[in-house]
Amino acid sequence: MFILSRLLRRCALLGAVISTPLAFAAGSQSIDEFYDGPYIFDGSDSTQHQVNWICNGKLKQQVHTQLNAQIQRPHNCGQLPQPSLNPDATQLSADSYSGIKQIVALSDVHGQFDVLVTLLQRHNIIDAQQNWTFGDGHMVMTGDMFDRGHQINEVLWLMYKLDAQATAAGGKLHLLMGNHEQMVLRGDLRYIHPRYELSSQLLERPYDQLYGRDTEIGQWLRSKNTLVKINDTLFLHGGIDIEWVNRKLALDKVNQLYRTNVDKTKAELKQDPLLSYLFFGNGPTWFRGYFDEDYSQQELERILAYFEVSRVAVGHTSQDRVLGRFNNKVIAIDSSIKKGKSGELLFIDQQLWRGTFTGEKLSL
Missing domain, CATH: 3.60.21.10 (Metallo-dependent phosphatases)
Known part of the structure; x- marks a missing residue:
């Protein structure tokens, strides 16, 4: 809850954060050096996936429709993973x-x-x-x-x-x-x-x-x-x-x-x-x-x-x-x-x- 309360306070400052360097607790990294993702959400139908990347502190989005094709990260987005979606990823394994x-x-x-x-x-x-x-x-x-x-x-x-x-x-x-x-x-x-x-x-x-x-x-x-x-x-x-x-x-x-x-x-x-x-x-x-x-x-x-x-x-x-x-x-x-x-x-x-x-x- 402490983390969430801090997050809610920061949400009110979103516009300022996007244009202002932010120091992280782990060191001197600024928002302009921040990379994360991909976060892949289900799209409007079973063939679509919304791919979300954070590149240089800014959100970039793609739509991916090919299950076995590698997802390409955006240009200038660090060394973030570029996964290929596995159609059998949720298959249950034996005990x-x-x-x-x-x-x-x-x-x-x-x-x-x-x-x-x-x-x-x-x-x-x-x-x-x-x-x-x-x-x-x-x-x-x-x-x-x-x-x-x-x-x-x-x-x-x-x-x-x-x-x-x-x-x-x-x-x-x-x-x-x-x-x-x-x-x-x-x-x-x-x-x-x-x-x-x-x-x-x-x-x-x-x-x-x-x-x-x-x-x-x-x-x-x-x-x-x-x-x-x-x-x-x-x-x-x-x-x-x-x-x-x-x-x-x-x-x-x-x-x-x-x-x-x-x-x-x-x-x-x-x-x-x-x-x-x-x-x-x-x-x-x-x-x-x-x-x-x-x-x-x-x-x-x-x-x-x-x-x-x-x-x-x-x-x-x-x-x-x-x-x-x-x-x-x-x-x-x-x-x-x-x-x-x-x-x-x-x-x-x-x-x-x-x-x-x-x-x-x-x-x-």
């Missing part, structure tokens, strides 16, 4: 996979696009042009692309592209929803970077509606799972606590509940005991119990047995590197990419590996 030979996982990028690209390139997941090179491998991003950082759209459009390219190569990108995706989609904007206030202002939409159900990225995000089981590993953002087991919940049911209810307000979610558990407190996108000193390994064993897995891989709780706990039955993959300096990957083949920021692979 469980077996027989996957190579898996790579990471978490909590929080808009740190440059660190993300460097890390993926040094481990040959993408090439110099940021295209998928991981073949039939599966890549898991366990949420929290939104908030804190200053290159959210760049991260989102890269993941959007890799989603299509991985599938075409016989592999898979699993983009799981974290608590920050859920927060933004329901309008909780406490953690957005200040630069996106200007994007909201110029597009005349609250920030959450830049990813609404009438947008390309918003529809794509709402089709994604929150948990996935690959081989003998369960991947999710926060963690599973024993309440899941006691409630006898199933992956497919919970993933559908997240997709169906992600736009509801906090008050609406709190009215339903199951939704309140899933979206808040010790729910799967918030739980941090594995990192408590007194966490019960017996409880962990019950959870692993319930899902018939050997381990759980989670983000959300920051570490200095990819870290194994309880004899690698819990793998922490939030390697503090959000700080914008470095990060690591988890690799799973016949063994467990840390992929360091320098490109080394070390046994976990």
Whole structure:
């Protein structure tokens, strides 16, 4: 609400802002150096899309009608992404996979696009042009692309592209929803970077509606799972606590509940005991119990047995590197990419590996 109140105050000054340099909290960037987008909204019919760019602090718009053709950014509009729309972007993915030979996982990028690209390139997941090179491998991003950082759209459009390219190569990108995706989609904007206030202002939409159900990225995000089981590993953002087991919940049911209810307000979610558990407190996108000193390994064993897995891989709780706990039955993959300096990957083949920021692979 604080962010929105500041935005509303600035809306009254729109005319002045467009002609006056604006200093951002992140540094000395002025409005004349501000680039963002594209934000793609549904048009008047299913063949039209309104493409919105912010170039040098000014809004530019296009109409795009060709699904498989690359969208060209306007002249003098920085290095913003130029996506090709994927007609299969909202196709639902399975909850469980077996027989996957190579898996790579990471978490909590929080808009740190440059660190993300460097890390993926040094481990040959993408090439110099940021295209998928991981073949039939599966890549898991366990949420929290939104908030804190200053290159959210760049991260989102890269993941959007890799989603299509991985599938075409016989592999898979699993983009799981974290608590920050859920927060933004329901309008909780406490953690957005200040630069996106200007994007909201110029597009005349609250920030959450830049990813609404009438947008390309918003529809794509709402089709994604929150948990996935690959081989003998369960991947999710926060963690599973024993309440899941006691409630006898199933992956497919919970993933559908997240997709169906992600736009509801906090008050609406709190009215339903199951939704309140899933979206808040010790729910799967918030739980941090594995990192408590007194966490019960017996409880962990019950959870692993319930899902018939050997381990759980989670983000959300920051570490200095990819870290194994309880004899690698819990793998922490939030390697503090959000700080914008470095990060690591988890690799799973016949063994467990840390992929360091320098490109080394070390046994976990």
